[in-house]
Amino acid sequence: MNCIIIDDETAARAIVGQLCTKVPELHILQEFDNAIEAIKFLNQQEVDVVFLDIHMPGFTGIDFVQTLKNPPKIVLTTSDTEFAIAAYEYEFIVDYLVKPITFERFEKCIQKVKKSLSQKPVSTAMVEPTSDLYINIDRRLIKIRLDEILVIEAEGDYIKVKTEKEEHRVHTTLKKIKEKLPDNLFLQIHRSYIINFTKIIDIEDNSVLIAKNVVPISRSNRPELMRRLNLL
C-alpha cells in the first residue's frame, strides 16, 4: 500500500512515519507539511492511503478532503476527538487516530484500510448529512437525534445539550457546536443559548419557553427569532 503523510508538525510526521515502518505492506511515498502540496502530488501519483492531520493552519485537513475529486482512503490524525466526527461524513474516510497514536491502534487502523481497499470502489460523493449529532463524552461518541434537542447552553468550558429525555455535558464551545447544527432547526438567541425553535411553547418579552426551560433572548438576537417565526 502506497501512502502519504500530511501534517504541519515535523514531530507528528516523524511519529506516523515510524508507525508506518513497522507495517511491511506500507510504503511511504512522501511526507507533506501542507495539504496544498499534497493535492498536486495526488493529481500525479496513485496513492492508496493518506494519513491526514485535520488541524493545520490555513488550508485544513477538512478543506483538503472537500477538495478531492477521486479520493484515496483517508485516515484522520487528530488530537481533538470532536474533529473525528468528520470521519462519519465521508465514505472514503476509513478511520481516525487520536494522538498520541499507539502501534496497537495503528495496526487496527491498517486492517480497516485493507478491508476497505478490498471492497468495491466508493462513491466520491459526500454522504447526505444525517439527522444526528455525535457528541464526545468520556471518549465515547454518543448519538443524539437533532430533532430531539431542545436547548444548548454554554457553561464555562462546557456546553449542556438538553433533549426531551436527558441532558449531556460536553467539553466544547457554543460556537463550535453551532457550526454543526442545521439553520432550519436551530437559532442562537443569546450569547449562552442556542434553541431548537420548532420546540418553542411560548414567547414573552425577554424569554422563550421550551419544555420546562425558560431561555433568555438577547436584544440583538430577538429580530432574527421573530423573523423565523410564522407570525399571525
Next chain:
Amino acid sequence: MNDKPNLNYIDELAEGDVAFREKFIGIIKTEFPLEREEYMDHLKNQRFKETAMVVHKMKHKFNILSMQEAYGFAVRYEEELLEGNSGMDSSFKAILQVVDTYIESI
C-alpha cells in the same frame, strides 16, 4: 502540575531504533525553543489567535512527552486565547520551563 516529561512513548515506538529516537530528540530540541520564542513574541504583541496556534503546536509535544495534565491545560488555554484571554499565561510559562529543563537534559 505534577507532570514529569519523559520519552516513554517515543521509546515504545522506537523499539530500540536509535536513529528514530535521535531524530525525534533532534526535532524537539530544534522546534521547542523556537515555538517558545514565538509564543512570547505573539503574546507580548497581544496577537491572541497566533498565540493560540503556537499553544496548539506545543500541546502535541506535551502529549508526546507524556504530560497529560499539561496537555489538558494547553487545550483550555488555547480556547481561552481564542476568546482573547491570556490569563493562564503564568501557569503555561511554568510548564514551558519544565519542558525546557527536560529538553536540556536529554
